[in-house]
Amino acid sequence: MLLATACDPSSADKASPGGDDGKPAGGTTATTDTKVSTAVVSIFPEDGAGDVATTGVLKVQASGGKLSSVVVKDDKGTAVPGAISADGLGWTPSDHLDTSTEYTVDAVAKDASGRESDKHSSFTTVVPKDSFVGFFTPEDGSTVGVGMEVYLHFNRPITNKKAVEKGLTVTASPAVAVAAKWNGDQDVYIRPQDYWAAGTKVTLALNLNGVEGAPGVYGKQHKDVHFTVGRRQVSIVDSAKHTMTVFKDNQAIKTIPISSGAPDHTTYNGKMVISEKYVKTRMNGDTVGFGGEYDIPDVPHAMRLTNSGTFIHGNYWAAPSVFGNSNTSHGCVGLHDVRGAGDPDTPAAWFFNHSLLGDVVQVINSKDRTVQWYNGLNGWNLSWADWTSAV
Numbered sequence: 479m480l481l482a483t484a485c486d487p488s489s490a491d492k493a494s495p496g497g498d499d500g501k502p503a504g505g506t507t508a509t510t511d512t513k514v515s516t517a518v519v520s521i522f523p524e525d526g527a528g529d530v531a532t533t534g535v536l537k538v539q540a541s542g543g544k545l546s547s548v549v550v551k552d553d554k555g556t557a558v559p560g561a562i563s564a565d566g567l568g569w570t571p572s573d574h575l576d577t578s579t580e581y582t583v584d585a586v587a588k589d590a591s592g593r594e595s596d597k598h599s600s601f602t603t604v605v606p607k608d609s610f611v612g613f614f615t616p617e618d619g620s621t622v623g624v625g626m627e628v629y630l631h632f633n634r635p636i637t638n639k640k641a642v643e644k645g646l647t648v649t650a651s652p653a654v655a656v657a658a659k660w661n662g663d664q665d666v667y668i669r670p671q672d673y674w675a676a677g678t679k680v681t682l683a684l685n686l687n688g689v690e691g692a693p694g695v696y697g698k699q700h701k702d703v704h705f706t707v708g709r710r711q712v713s714i715v716d717s718a719k720h721t722m723t724v725f726k727d728n729q730a731i732k733t734i735p736i737s738s739g740a741p742d743h744t745t746y747n748g749k750m751v752i753s754e755k756y757v758k759t760r761m762n763g764d765t766v767g768f769g770g771e772y773d774i775p776d777v778p779h780a781m782r783l784t785n786s787g788t789f790i791h792g793n794y795w796a797a798p799s800v801f802g803n804s805n806t807s808h809g810c811v812g813l814h815d816v817r818g819a820g821d822p823d824t825p826a827a828w829f830f831n832h833s834l835l836g837d838v839v840q841v842i843n844s845k846d847r848t849v850q851w852y853n854g855l856n857g858w859n860l861s862w863a864d865w866t867s868a869v
Contacts, residue, residue: 515593517543519585525599532577532603532688532696533641538569543589545569553580574645574688577606577696607694610634612646612684615753615855616835618703624673624710625751626836627855628656628682635663637692642666645697647683650674657866661852671862673838676727678707711837713829715790715811717745718843720802722811724829734825735802737793739809744846746809750783751855752790752837755830757819761789778819779830783811783839784854790839792819792826801825811839 520539523530530536536558538548544566550558558581560571575581579602586596612630616622628648636642639660646668648656654670661667674680681704686697715722717738724732739745759780762773778792792815793801800806801814815826822831838858851857857865 513591513593515543515587515591515595516589517541517587517593517595519545519587519595519597521583521585521597521599523601525601527601529605530575530601530603532575532690536571536575536581536583536601538583538585540567540585540587543587543595545585545587546594547584547586549584551582552576573685575603576688577603577698579603603688604696606696608634608696609698610636610686610691610695611697611699612686614682614684614703616703616705618705620705621708621834622705623752623834623836623838624676624707624712625749625838625855625858626674626705626707627751627857628668628680629855630666632664632666632691634695635692637663638690639663639666641689642686642691642697645684645686645689647681647685649681649683651679654678657862659851659857659860659865665852667852667855667857669857669865671865673710673712673858674707676707676710680705680707707836708834711833713837713839715745715839715841716843717805717841717845720805722813722829722839724832732828734813734829737796737800737803737807737812738805738841738844739807739846740805741845743808745805745807745811745841745844746784746788746846746849746853747841747844748848749838749840749856749858750788750849751858752781752783752833752835752839753855754782755833755835756780757830761787761791776817776819778815778817779813779824779826781830781833782854784849784856786853788849788854790829792816792824792830811841 518541522537523535545562548569558571559573560569562569583599586594588594610632612632615629616626643658648668656668656670658666658668684699684701686699689697711726713722713724722734722736723730758776758778760775761777780789780791782789788809790811793812794815794817798814813826815824848859849856851860
């Protein structure tokens with residue numbers, strides 16, 4: 479009877495798994511930390527805000543703890559880049575926001591004990607009155623000469639130029655410092671101190687979405703433009719000697735007889751960059767202030783050097799004896815050619831076929847002033863000190 483009672487599971491004397499007092503083995507009691515985190519998350523702008531500026535407003539802060547996670551996304555689910563500060567007390571975006579866009583913010587902070595506090599918020603950015611874009615040179619994927627400047631023309635006047643400059647990044651490999659210079663309110667030029675090195679790969683990053691270029695006028699452009707600098711070619715036109723010497727990689731490879739501007743229509747001095755090329759084009763004196771003095775419908779092998787109408791081009795209407803002996807043009811640099819641009823052996827055809835957009839043609843010994851830096855892609859006529867000056 480005693481044995482049966484000791485083994486009966488229904489006996490009132492049976493022991494609990496942890497001991498005779500019902501507590502877990504080891505004699506300790508499990509507890510849960512129910513204290514509220516002392517960390518507080520603050521998000522600016524406030525939840526539900528509208529008409530929020532695209533820069534300078536969005537920020538996340540923590541008190542009583544440190545931020546551990548901040549995720550900001552637009553209404554398409556794209557994350558906004560940003561960084562938590564080294565002290566863990568703040569987060570700001572590393573880029574501007576876009577216009578007319580709803581954003582959500584989810585942030586988490588932890589106090590010294592690791593307890594979390596989180597907050598969710600949303601807001602909508604400003605609806606612009608107008609927008610702007612920049613038309614750029616050179617084209618994406620092109621190979622250019624060492625004198626090519628990065629040039630943008632904006633379709634709206636820009637008053638907040640510093641903000642727009644921050645949205646334009648030019649990087650090069652091998653690396654070289656560059657600087658931007660404005661001419662008026664719609665044109666900006668970017669170049670290094672000296673000509674690009676041959677073989678340099680350059681990227682223009684346009685990150686203008688949400689940039690306020692003028693009151694109520696915001697950028698709508700996000701694009702990367704890549705171009706490569708080819709061989710170095712700089713040609714020296716000596717107006718007094720009526721010759722042009724072509725230097726490739728600093729070695730003279732050809733001297734060509736030329737005819738530059740006549741005494742009453744002299745050619746600009748200075749470094750001029752080829753910005754356009756045409757196998758044949760029309761040249762009409764009416765378009766450059768010469769009235770009806772000339773209208774040639776088929777000028778061969780023409781390459782633009784200035785916005786005001788200076789070209790280096792083929793000339794079939796002058797006698798061959800002119801080239802190398804006299805200056806007879808209205809300011810252009812002429813090389814012997816044939817009508818129709820069909821002979822590849824003429825000096826004009828040779829130079830055209832060996833030239834890239836961005837090659838430099840430098841005129842010396844002309845009885846004219848130096849070309850204005852903004853008349854074409856001709857900023858190389860300014861010293862680096864003048865280029866980087868505020869004026």
